[in-house]
Amino acid sequence: MTMPTTRPRFWLTAIVAVLLASCSGPAPDPDAEPASDGSGRDVGVQLFEWTWDAIARECTDHLGPAGYAWVLTSPPQEHITGEPWWTSYQPVSYRVESRLGTREQFAAMVRTCHDAGVDVWADAVLNHMTGLDEGGVGWAGSSFEHYTYPGIWTPDDFHHCGLTDGDDISSYLDADEVQTCELVNLADLDTASPHVHSTLTAYLQDLLSLGVDGFRIDAAKHMAPADVAAVLEPLPAGTGIAQEVIRGSNEPISPEQYTGNGQVYEFTYAKELMGVLAGSPGLALDLGSASARYVPSPDAVVFVDNHDTERNGSTLSYRDADYALANVLMLAGSYGTPQVYSGYAFDDTDAGPAQDASGAVLDATCPAEPGPEAQREAGDWVCQHRWPAVAGMVGWRGVVGDAPVVDAWSEGDAVAFGRGERGFVVVNAGDDAQAIDVATSLADGDYCDVLAAGCDASTVADGRIRLTVPAHTARAYDVAHRG
Known part of the structure; x- marks a missing residue:
């Protein structure tokens, strides 16, 4: 990104506003010590498309020592085959067998991360199954058709909204379309059905039995809040929940409708942070003020980018000059629970991570000196979570804890x-x-x-x-x- 030579002063005012607006608490304690109550150990990291074995090693060698509190894995369930990254988001069954590793490797990873003091969250795809009209065979050998998954789902278990041509979502201003029609042809589960509830709950309970501590609920916006609640209600108290609900202008579905189920990802934060750092003359932001649309800080998971936004350009990414500074500001502030992102370099937005001849993903390897200046080619792991400015701020946050701005x-x-x-x-x-x-x-x-x-x-x-x-x-x- 080409940076302008000058920036309007409003971006600085906006940064200060978000930091101060999200802060409350007593005056500084003259006897303050480094946080020892866990209030500063809250940072998560999304290791996108990392194998279970690689995550296990990373927990021991880097995540635990750096002070990360939790790691978010890519979806662990059986999925369609193919090279693109999004194959992981098209479930075929709920067997914990994927191109990232076996059930045994997943369970071993969870134990290893726990030993390192790092919780494990799993990306849970609950809204839909595959988008392949012709069906096929999944990664672990399960056969399927678009609306038939033997032993799991029949065509009666899916929405067929009848509201649009082809049943695909055409307008995000219609809540019924968003929550009952198909997202780019992905077979949309009837999440109001008790049978669907119980089956999805059983999958999450199986992951909990392997030691998982929490879940990112993928595409939560495409399920009614009550349907998400019905799936999550039987889970044990204390199960971590972060729901993907992308805020849209004037849309009838908003993140606030889901906070009764757990935290939500506050996409507004990431998008406005990009604008703040870009210094766009036409941008008039007041981050964190009443005029901006944010869920309350305890309900928010904040991020600079994720696997979708780094590809669609709605936020900063590793390619941008001020990406590291954006992470510093996020980790230094007091709004929300931060999640760092770590993925791989790409030229093609569909490209998956490096794979062997069978399609199994190869273990991530970080450069000797990861950082913004590291030379990388498409497919190389970027390892943003190890960048000195990012890892250093994770430790810094652990020291400052909940001290006020x-x-x-x-x-x-x-x-x-x-x-x-x-x-x-x-x-x-x-x-x-x-x-x-x-x-x-x-x-x-x-x-x-x-x-x-x-x-x-x-x-x-x-x-x-x-x-x-x-x-x-x-x-x-x-x-x-x-x-």
Whole structure:
């Protein structure tokens, strides 16, 4: 992306607004210590199309040590065969056998991640089955037709909405179409049916029996909130839920309708964060204010991008110059529960990950020095969750916990703020270096930049921090990393 040489000042005001608007709590505690109550260990990471064996190793070697709280896997159920990534989102059966690994490998991965202190969430495809009119045979050998899945579903178990030509959704302004017609020909389950409820619940319970801690509910918007509730109600208390409900302008279906079932992904955050960092002159955002449409912070899972949005261009992606800075701002703020994304490079938006001759996905391998500057070709794993600016902020967030946002400041293309007396962050999204001389609630002393290799220390003296931040970079300091 080509960055403009100047940006309007409103984007800085917007960042400060979202940070302050989402914050509430007491004044900074003069005796504040690094968070030890778990309030800062809330960051998830979506390891898109990573195999179960690769996730297990990553939990032990990187996710646990970095402070990630949970990992979201790709769908584990049997799916159609084929190279594209979206084959994983066309279920054939609810057997835990996929091109990412076997049931035994999945269960072993969950145990390994738990041993590393990382919870495991699974992407659950409940709304639909396949989109293949001719049917076929799934990854694990299960035969199927478009509306017949032996031993699971018959044609009576599917919606046939009769509202549009071909039964496909044509208007998102019609709630009945969105929730009973087909999404791009995907066989749409009649999720109001008790039989469908019980079958889907049984699948989720099977994953729970393997140790899964929570679920991303794919395409939740295409199921009525009451139908989602009926599937989830029998699950144990404490099961994590994050529902995919994409907010659309003037649409009758909104994320707020689903918060009774659990958290929702707040797509508005990701889309508006992209606008803020791009500095579009025509964009007038007030992130986090009453004029923006956001669910309350406890109900929101926030993200910079995911596997859909990095392909459709509705958010930033690894290709964008300020992608790392967007992650810094997300992880530094107090709105929502953050989810980092980590996928693979692509030129074709349909392209799947690297696979062997049988179609099994190859284990992810990260570059020796992952980061925005790493050279990559299509199919290479980007490993955003290991980028120093991202992994460093995950640890920083673990230190600051739920401390309130304080000492907000902005000038030019830079913004700075603290989290109580536990941490301080500076982001410079401009094209020029920015001199910083600002007040901070950190105690006087030397602090290491947690986003840098080694200890690149800055000094707080007389309650102020003075430093120069290069263009398109950030600095972050916390009380657990003193110089």
